[in-house]
Amino acid sequence: MNYRVVSNILGKVLVTEAILLLLPMTAAICYRESALPFLWTMLPLLLIGGALSTVKPKNSDLFAREGFVIVGLSWVLMSAFGALPFVLSGDIPHYIDALFETVSGFTTTGSSILENVENMSRGGNFWRLFTHWVGGMGVLVFIAAILPVSGDHYIHVMRAEVPGPTVSKLVPKARKTARILYMIYAGLTFIEMVFLLFGGMDFYDAILHAFATAGTGGFSTKAASIAGFNSVYIEMVVATFMMLFGVNFNLFYFILLGQGLAIFKSEELRIYLITIASSVLAIALNIMRSVGGFGQGLRYAYFQVATVMSTTGFATADFDKWPEFSRWLLVLLMFGGACAGSTAGGLKLSRVIILFKSYLYELKQLILPTRVKRIWFEGKAVSDQTVRSVLVYFFTYLAIIGIGTLLIALDEHDLVTNLTASVACMSNIGPGLNLVGPTGNFAFFSVFSKLVLILEMLLGRLEIFPVLFLFAPSVWKKR
């Protein structure tokens, strides 16, 4: 373990977080609220971060192990400090609650412990929704884009933070890749904000909901979430952008390069769109009688499918009251998530596709044992190693959801609540069913259960291994 490089980069992460806090602080000042909670958070961040980043690495050797540790620790530290403004301002008096809210923000989950968000201070709410944007694309990718940290090995850090089974660069330099990703991210966020302003939202709500959609987060400034704006136009804009932020960002880059139609060659995108369309149709038919017609059914179904597939977690309807078929279909979609390389959580569609194909492959292998055949995905034969790692990932994912459900079951709530809470946190969605449904919240859980769910959110966002490795003694050995 190259401790010097690790502490140097961690220092930069903390300083960056302090700088990011300037934004909600400005918002607080604009609305004549106290800037002190933010100032008092920035002080330790700058001191500790500054001290850590003065550690000059003897060599910049950085391997997969350091990449995992840097990403895991960065997210833990960022959340630990990011919770302070909520406690200091009194918005969320208990630290564990504030930590839950912050982790839920950074991991773009959107599960909340707040009974009524409309009581929050405006500066605090700004920070709450801004964490979605920061966490969506990732802080370490952001640092790669703005600071000259790159070096030859920074790709290991980016690989550990960017979701998806394989990470490919868009251009030869990691730094330029990070810049392109952030430019696409910021550009799309801005476009959504403009659309929302046209729909009659005020500037504060528009920018914050654009942040929350971009990160596929799900926090809202309204207690009733998007339904609180009572506008079909806003619902459609938000639903469409949720869907867009669930698309692999590499494809947006191809559009920028002028190869617009080429993106439909992407198998993952085609399956993503087909899944959305068929689920919307199925749910719309299933709920049309209870919501008053097929048109209304389409409206609610489109929004809910987009919010669950993209793992955002906004709500326009209490889908907990929908027929059993629709409820369970939404839970299934929760596992899958959206495309790899997007800001969405979940298993990622490309993994699900590879899983299905390897299942079919094994079946065919039973019938025709001598036939030599490979699994194909995106027009290429998938290496055995990728298939194996997808299988391992899938198993670990289910195991963590299972263990998580078991641990929070100690609180004596019903199975549907426990299971969907566990899935919603692991897949970074937000609301589940029953007590944690769209109209409920996570406040009633015990401190222990909250800690379990916090861990699940981090595991889900960082794709398990960076967080898991923090607990492995062999990782910490000095080299």
Added chain:
Amino acid sequence: MKIVIAGAGKVGFTVAQRLCREGHDITLIDTRRELLESASNAMDVMGVCGSCAAPSILREAEINEADVFIAATGNDEANLVSSQFARKMGAKHTVVRLREQDYMDDLEALQRYMGLSLIINPDFVTAQEISRALQFPTATQIDSFPDCELEIVTFRIPKSSTLDGVTLFDLPKHQKQKVLICAVERDGNVRIPDGSFVLQAGDSISVTAPPKVLRSFYKEAESNQKAVKSVLILGGSRIAVYLTQMLDSTGVKVTIIENDRERGNQLAELLQYADVDCGDGTDTMVLARNSLQNADGFVALTNYDEDNIILSIYAKKHGIEKVVSKVNNEKFTDLLHDLFPDTTLSPKNLVADRIAGYVMGIAHANDRSTIEALYNLGKDVVAAEFVVGAKSACIGKTLAELRLKPGVLLAAVVRDGKSFLPDGSTALAPGDRAVVVTAGRQIFSLDEILA
């Protein structure tokens, strides 16, 4: 710059590493995925998996935007084919690694008809480097112009050298034959010296002259170095042939020990002056009968790294001053470099050095450049070769009449395939090739040398 490199083996990898550190955008092409993976783990580069001779793969590597394409696979034909695609698809410069003797026959034709910027022959480069190590052990750089009639050598003047304190005007008194001192680096500053310049010990000087003259000049300057007069080469590989030709031209007596009689006959056909002995080089009797003890230099070039290493240790022990052994195995080179510095040479490392140096030269030039070839002589010192155009302002006047910019010097002229040192009465003619040495400034066309 955007650089595409075909081949992620030792050469491609090392070139990528050097250039990546300079901040260039590197894309590597190779059919072996594991090599690409280890490359992208070690440095900030992108990999494309596939054959470099396939247009679709080149397109995927965005060859149309590439400034330089480097074909560095181990396969000559793949290198040639891919370089042609690359050039037609928009790569501005193409560098090709070629080994086969048949292609070396007329390099200039190959370069011209295929539009290649640089052809690198690993065997030739290795032979050059061994020759340098034998004859100019303290030289930092040695380059020869295409026809090998002139060379540029850069070395540091040692203490108690006969050159210490000599004014350039007086140089002919010390030195019977004509040499041209084109650049001097002193205390980190580079300058083009004029007649009144006084040389000092510690200066790093770049000297141009025919190879034989350079060797006697160097011998005089490096009074404490014993000149190499006879060299024993083990193994009659292609490198041995190039090396023998180079050493022959400077009057060094060469003996080659080759085990295979057939190959021995071929060598005797190729090399007029060298002695070829047929025998097993690992046999002490064979070494003794070729008077190992009396040789000034020993070069081990067999195909077996282990033989080369053991024999060079043996030769060192028998008091031979200059020992060089070729080592192919990449794993050995770093280990040996620590154990026996200055005695092992890795051809692949040399090739990577040359290619990376050349590409860095291109990076310093720019699009308007009409530079035909570029030699990096040291920090800020560059020798650039131009073809004299029919409309050039340099035509028709003697050098004494032309007023040149400070920091610029005409170091050599190649006319009708013969190169010579220019003097005040030389006048450039259309079609000549002029080699211009510049210190601390960049020129991109010949007319820029005029004040």
